[in-house]
Amino acid sequence: MxxxxxxxxxxxxxxxxxxxxxxxxxxxxxxxxxxxxxxxxxxxxxxxxxxxxxxxxxxxxxxxxxxxxxxxxxxxxxxxxxxxxxxxYVEGSDLKSLLLRNGPLPIDQAVAIAEQVADGLEAAHRMGMVHRDVKPQNILVSPSGEVKITDFGIAKSSLSTALTETGVTFGTADYLSPEQARGLSATPRSDIYALGVTLYEMLTGRLPFTGENAVAVAMQHVSVDPPPPRMFNAQIPSRLEELVLAALSKNPDERPASAREFAQMLRTYRVASQEATVVRPAPRPPQPRPVAGVAAAAAANAPARTPLPPPRSPVVTQAPPSSGGRDLGVFLLGMMFIGLILGVVYLAATGTFDNLFQSGGGTRPPPIVLPEPIEEPTATPEPQMAIVPDVIGLDERSAIAAIEGAGLLPYAELPRASDVVSAGLVFDQFPPASTVVTASTVVTYVVSTGPESIPLPDVVTMRGIDAEFQLRSLGFQVQVVSAPDRLSAGFVFRTDPPAGTPLRRGDPVTIFVSIGDKVRMPDVTGLAEEEAIRRIEIAGLSWSYSDYQGCDKLGDLCDRYAPGVVVSSIPRGGDLVDRGSPVTLGVRAP
The missing domain is CATH 3.30.200.20 (Phosphorylase Kinase; domain 1)
Structure with a gap:
């Protein structure tokens, strides 16, 4: 061909x-x-x-x-x-196929791939482009290890903000950022989140969130913390785990500020880990154990001790000649002095000096008695306690009265939407009811603005599976109806209610998904041949041939139909067939 x-x-x-x-x-x-x-x-x-x-x-x-x-x-x-x-055209394999074949990648290779992807995303973000569908399927890895991001087909340019996004794929649930799952616009930090999921998968061989369907996975992205990757791969360094979890923060403001920053964080980690494997740091000397109590405080405030010098070597001298008689005299005087000192010590120890004072009329000076310190009483008043009242379900005026009546201070946060509590009533408070607190503690409360109203997004010309996923992630109850339409099979051609209609979470939405450009064959049995052909053409089909059948073929039907009347058709009446399909009629012969 x-x-x-x-x-x-x-x-x-x-x-x-x-x-x-x-x-x-x-x-x-x-x-x-x-x-x-x-x-x-x-x-x-x-x-x-x-x-x-x-x-x-x-x-x-x-x-x-x-x-x-x-x-x-x-x-x-x-x-x-x-x-x-x-x-x-890039030779090689997409990253998803690589992971399916080999499982988790070596840590150094995974970090290097994520670093290159972050560099590429930074270039796109500087041009005002957000990819919105970063995933291993859209990351190509060449045999030499070069990495390229592909499929900017659903990317959004800042230059096209005035244009509609009809037909744009909503993104893959496994790598979807929490803000996209809520139906909000994607930002550069949404791409960072998706790259964080991809790095998680490269390191562990599994996704952080799994579920029975795309909606279940999307809801986990919104409200469930990912399990630490070291749970599935103990070889992952703790510092690298921190980088992955930072990229997976629910709050975009807590993720790396830009793809460039994330790339730099990965690069710094990679260089540091390589240096650590080449140069092993010298072991640290043992540190002294901490000193407890008063000794610890004294040790902390004491000046640094100067090390003692080494012991000096003994000096050997020779005695001068003719000094023996003088040395003997010095020795005898020393022995007498030592004996005198020992005698004084003995008398003091046995109390002889006290007896001498008493018998000789001497007076021993009285001992000095120091006055004991006077301890002033310490005032220990107990704080006044209060029990936090339950203000959920009250209107704001009643809530304030209940809080002040308990001796506490009310404080109102900005009102927020609630699908459970009616507008004007309190639906959240802190501290919770029945908590025992000190008097004058601040009690915060939030007043409901009622169920949130969301304009129904335009999902016409989107794939049915993507449209259903997006609408369910916004909280709508979705019913899918398959019907023929000129739109290609599998794509949404109508919604009920139409796009832009304000709805609340839980409201029903019906999406009509095309089964292809098909028409229904009209039932032309019993009609005259000319009328049957006219109706076939009106239905969008074409008449190709009439098979004139006599009574020998029709049998009992011969008496039911007059000559020139349609007795059968191929396709049969009611069948769905492609527009323009040929129709063959069975007609009773004259």
Whole structure:
């Protein structure tokens, strides 16, 4: 079969992938003789001028991205009803396939890949582009280890804020940021969150959140803390675990401020870990144990002790001649002096001196008695305690009265929406009711503004599975109805109520998903042949042939139908068939 060539330049070889908006083909640029990837939009987008405007605008913005870690966009164009983007073709494997084949990656390799992705995202963010669907499937790894981000197909440019986002895929639930799961706009920090999930998966071989369906996973992204990755891989250093969990913070403000900052954090960690494996630090000398009590305070305030000098060597001298008689005299005097001292000590120890004072009329000086310190009584008044009243369900005036009546101080936070408590009533307080606190403690309360009203987003032309996921994540009850439409099969062509309708969480929404451009075959049995053909054409089908049947074929039916009347049809009445399908009629012969 002859290969198709777009605009006499891009030859399509074979299909290599498909997504919600487009199919991806391996092709060749005949002019430059190089392999390329060609992304062609699904046919039903060709008639959506608003989407086409946005498609070409985003393609031009993506074409302006030039970074070693981003797949290059070479061209954007149209050939008949095919709108396409021509991109760099990258040899290698996507990261998801790599993980499925090999399991968790070595720590150094995982960090290096995340670092390159963060560098590429930073380049896109500086250009005002948010990827919005960062995941291993959109990260290509070449055999040499080079990393490239692909599929900016649902990226949003700051230059296109005035354009609608009809047909944009909502994102993959496994890597979805909490703010996107709530239906809010994606920001550069949303991409950082998705990269954090990807790094988590590279290190552990598993996702932080799993569930029975996409909605269950999205709700965990919103409200459940991820299990520490070291639970599944004890080889992960604690410092690296901190970086991963920082990227997975529920609050975007608690994540790294930018992709550049996250890349720098990963780079600093990687360099430090490499140096630690090359140069092992010398062991620290043993530290003295801490001193307890008063001795510890004294040790803390004492000046540094000067080390004692080493003992001096003994000096040996020779005695001068003819000094023996003088040495003997000195020795005898020393012995007498020592005996005198020992005698005084003995008399003092046996109390002889006291007896001498008493017998000799001497007076021993009285002992000095110091006055004992007078301890002043310490005042220990007990604080007055109070019990926090229960103000949930009260109106604000009653809540204030109850708090002040308990001797406490009321403080109102900004009112917030509540799906449980009616507007004007308190739905939250702190400290909780019945808590025992000191008097004059501040009690904070929040007044409900009632159930939150959310405009129904426009999900028409989105894939049915993505539309259902987005609406359920906003809290709506979704019913899916399959019906024929000119839109391609699997895409939403209508919602009830329509987009923009203000709804509350829990309200029902019906989405109508196309089963393809099909029409229902009318029941033409019993009609005259000409009338049957007219109705077939009105229904969007084409009459191809009439089989005239005599009574020998019809049997009992021959008496029920007059000549020239339709007795059967292929397809049968009520069947759903592709628009324009041929119809064969069985007609009683004259």
């Amino acid at each position: 002859q290969k198709r060539v777009l605009n006499h330049r891009y030859e399509i070889e074979r299909r290599i992938g498909e997504g919600g908006m487009a199919r991806v083909y391996l092709g060749r640029d005949l002019r430059l003789n190089r392999r390329v990837a060609i992304k062609a939009l699904h046919e039903h987008y060709a008639s959506d001028m608003t989407f086409l405007q946005r498609f070409h605008h985003e393609a031009q913005a993506a074409a302006g991205l030039r970074h070693p870690c981003i797949v290059n966009v070479y061209d954007v164009g149209q050939d008949g009803d095919i709108h396409y983007i021509v991109m760099e």
